Amino acid sequence: MTAVVEGTANANDTSQIPAPDGSVTVTVKIQRFNPEVDSEPHWESYDVPALPTDRVLNLLINIKGYVDGTLSFRRSCAHGICGSDAMQINGINRLACKVLVKDLLAGGGRRAGKTRQGKPTTITVAPIKGLPVMKDLYVDMEPFFEAFRAVKPFLITYGNEPTNERIQSPADRERFDDTTKCILCACCTTSCPVFWSDGSYFGPAAIVNAHRFIFDSRDEGAEERLDILNDAEGVWRCRTTFNCTDACPRGIQVTKAIQEVKRALLFKRV
Amino acid sequence: MPTTASPPAMAGTSRRSGTLYIGDPGMWSWVAHRITGVLTFFFLFVHVLDTALVRVSPSAYNAVIETYKTPLVALLEVGLVGAVLYHALNGIRVMLVDFWSKGPRYQRPMLWGLIGVWVLVMVPGAFFMLQRAATELFGGH
Ligand code: HEM
Ligand code: SF4
Ligand code: SF4
Ligand code: FES
Numbered sequence: 001m002t003a004v005v006e007g008t009a010n011a012n013d014t015s016q017i018p019a020p021d022g023s024v025t026v027t028v029k030i031q032r033f034n035p036e037v038d039s040e041p042h043w044e045s046y047d048v049p050a051l052p053t054d055r056v057l058n059l060l061i062n063i064k065g066y067v068d069g070t071l072s073f074r075r076s077c078a079h080g081i082c083g084s085d086a087m088q089i090n091g092i093n094r095l096a097c098k099v100l101v102k103d104l105l106a107g108g109g110r111r112a113g114k115t116r117q118g119k120p121t122t123i124t125v126a127p128i129k130g131l132p133v134m135k136d137l138y139v140d141m142e143p144f145f146e147a148f149r150a151v152k153p154f155l156i157t158y159g160n161e162p163t164n165e166r167i168q169s170p171a172d173r174e175r176f177d178d179t180t181k182c183i184l185c186a187c188c189t190t191s192c193p194v195f196w197s198d199g200s201y202f203g204p205a206a207i208v209n210a211h212r213f214i215f216d217s218r219d220e221g222a223e224e225r226l227d228i229l230n231d232a233e234g235v236w237r238c239r240t241t242f243n244c245t246d247a248c249p250r251g252i253q254v255t256k257a258i259q260e261v262k263r264a265l266l267f268k269r270v
Numbered sequence: 271m272p273t274t275a276s277p278p279a280m281a282g283t284s285r286r287s288g289t290l291y292i293g294d295p296g297m298w299s300w301v302a303h304r305i306t307g308v309l310t311f312f313f314l315f316v317h318v319l320d321t322a323l324v325r326v327s328p329s330a331y332n333a334v335i336e337t338y339k340t341p342l343v344a345l346l347e348v349g350l351v352g353a354v355l356y357h358a359l360n361g362i363r364v365m366l367v368d369f370w371s372k373g374p375r376y377q378r379p380m381l382w383g384l385i386g387v388w389v390l391v392m393v394p395g396a397f398f399m400l401q402r403a404a405t406e407l408f409g410g411h
Binding site: 033035036038039088090091092124126129132133134135140191193239240241242243245246253255256259262263 | 280281282283289290291292293294295296297299300364367368369373374375377
């Protein structure tokens with residue numbers, strides 16, 4: 001697929017990274033891209049000490065702190081809630097702050113690590129696919145947020161404001177509970193084969209956030225949003241490949257939500 | 271030659287990223303669905319052409335059909351049956367994912383199930399098809 005030239009094997013000096021008791025050495029292979037000097041991304045490898053309880057984010061922070069300060073990536077909360085550090089880790093979109101090293105070591109983790117007992121562990125880290133790479137692991141999220149804004153992800157009501165709160169039954173609240181959990185990390189949208197090949201597809205995250213309001217009994221904008229998603233670049237582009245569902249760090253049943261929107265369009269029923 | 275003088279000129283020019291994406295099994299079933307769909311399309315295309323030939327000249331039609339009686343075509347036929355069978359079974363799975371509210375939840379079990387059915391049908395199916403082809407080709411009558 002990608003004809004990226006392999007960096008000279010482990011030429012990076014990682015000896016400054018503190019190695020606590022119980023740490024093992026793992027190779028972190030990172031796709032690097034510096035827009036000031038590179039015309040193409042390339043791979044760099046770093047042999048770093050890692051505790052099984054470390055998150056991949058810790059390894060990246062160590063590399064940035066002790067080996068190469070120019071390594072660029074986003075992170076903020078480091079606790080899986082801000083949605084900043086989505087990246088492709090061992091070929092799957094994950095939040096770097098939610099993937100534990102122990103799940104990438106020999107035999108651990110579902111499809112996460114390709115290493116076997118006794119073999120050295122390599123963790124590959126690349127930017128999420130389908131968005132313009134600005135530097136290293138940092139991508140331009142603007143096209144992603146543009147699609148998010150396009151579905152009007154806010155409460156729309158007409159008529160008089162009620163004097164007290166808008167009442168909703170637990171059953172009605174349950175209807176869209178799953179899609180309220182989104183943290184806009186883009187793991188789903190950038191795992192979508194349709195989005196890779198055509199960046200103008202709204203993408204699963206935008207549909208998830210439209211779903212959150214379309215199926216909210218208090219909201220009156222369902223019609224407008226369904227209209228937007230009926231567009232050529234809307235829900236009908238989805239080929240139900242389930243990559244988005246698999247990638248979502250919040251466990252949202254993304255494809256299920258998309259299918260519900262499709263059926264709402266098809267049967268004119270919310 | 272790109273120069274290093276214009277700093278972030280290359281920023282955002284690359285969307286290429288990572289190695290092969292290890293998608294959900296659903297991604298690979300879709301890839302296979304498209305491949306088998308396209309293969310079936312090309313088969314039907316050729317099939318319409320050769321069948322249409324009978325209207326043009328029955329002897330030309332016979333001559334073309336005669337060229338199909340080779341071991342290679344016998345194998346291709348097994349491949350075609352396999353492709354159509356996969357496409358049909360997965361097509362049913364896709365429709366269930368589309369219209370059955372629990373479809374998305376059971377998409378993986380349904381995929382394993384259809385692969386199971388495919389193997390169960392294709393193993394004896396391929397055997398009997400090839401056996402028949404072998405008797406027709408080499409058995410003589
Ligand atoms: C025999 C001739 C057939 C041809 C040439 C054919 C071809 C194709 C092609 C090219 C696609 C596009 C796949 C994609 O979206 O990437 C497709 C999709 C589909 N086919 Fe077929 N197909 C045939 C028969 C069938 C049969 C017998 C079934 C079901 C029993 C079926 C069910 C489907 C379904 C449900 C889709 C949509 C899949 C999706 O959403 O990706 N097809 N077909
Ligand atoms: S299920 Fe649909 S939206 Fe999700 S990754 Fe697949 S094609 Fe994209
Ligand atoms: S649906 Fe999940 S994967 Fe997609 S942006 Fe929201 S939290 Fe991230
Ligand atoms: S840094 Fe906030 S989600 Fe990972």
